[in-house]
Amino acid sequence: MYDNLSCFRFQLVPTDQLVLRSAVSAFLGRYRGQTRVHTESDLRVFLHWCTDQALDPFAMARLDVERYVRWLQDVRRYQPSTVSRRLSVVVGFYRVCVIDALLEHSPADYVRRPTVPAESPTLGLGHLQFEALITTARMSSNPNDLALIALLGLLGLRILESCGSNIADLGRGTRPPGPARVRQGRQGRSRPAATRGRPSH
Structure with missing residues (x-):
């Protein structure tokens, strides 16, 4: 996916493309199979949003991540479970960035997650x-x-x-x-x- 980041046009932000590519590869390298496919898709949504907002993923604050969550809720109108899953991917991505010393702290720390019902509303067949x-x-x-x-x-x-x-x-x-x-x-x-x-x- 991110071996070629030409689909992301960061003309307005100072992030080094090689550093971002390396960070994404390190994060996705922890997953295999369909889990990697879905995680990759969720991370792509976040990075596209950063591009649209002219935000540097490595210079974001907690407020920016909270804006992303509100965008998922209010603009994309995702269910709480989907918002929570996509936020978890962002949290995991920044956690790896901190571990790899690309960031001193994660901007996704302390971002409030939406409440997800304990039981899925999905019903099976009778x-x-x-x-x-x-x-x-x-x-x-x-x-x-x-x-x-x-x-x-x-x-x-x-x-x-x-x-x-x-x-x-x-x-x-x-x-x-x-x-x-x-x-x-x-x-x-x-x-x-x-x-x-x-x-x-």
Whole structure:
């Protein structure tokens, strides 16, 4: 992403492009896979905002970061959970900058985070809804449709796990009948998958 920062035009700010590129690379280097992709996307939003505001990311104050949070809330109208996640990326980025001695202190320290409800308002499918969904998947001419719905609804895999898995990643535990397991990560670790779906009641 930031191997080439030509998409960011900092004509009005004094930040050295090489220093910024190095800082971004050091921060993103802590992540892998989809986590890195999403973190990269959130950081890009922040750096674009800095560009639009003619702000030097290395010369910001806490007030500037708070303005960014208000922009996410009032202009982009993101949900509190999204604002909190994107702020967490900014906090993490500046924490690494302090660790690497690029900054003496983080401008994101003490920035107030939005309140996020303890329970997600997202609802799962009811039993009848899931039955209708898997019935429709069975009638599909594409066998991948049924496989995906079964992985999501019956094994309880997340969408990123399901789409990123090969058939060789799925198996059974060693003790019969053995719970279903999914292999994850570059080291081939596995974890149990739910034996039942998790529809709402």
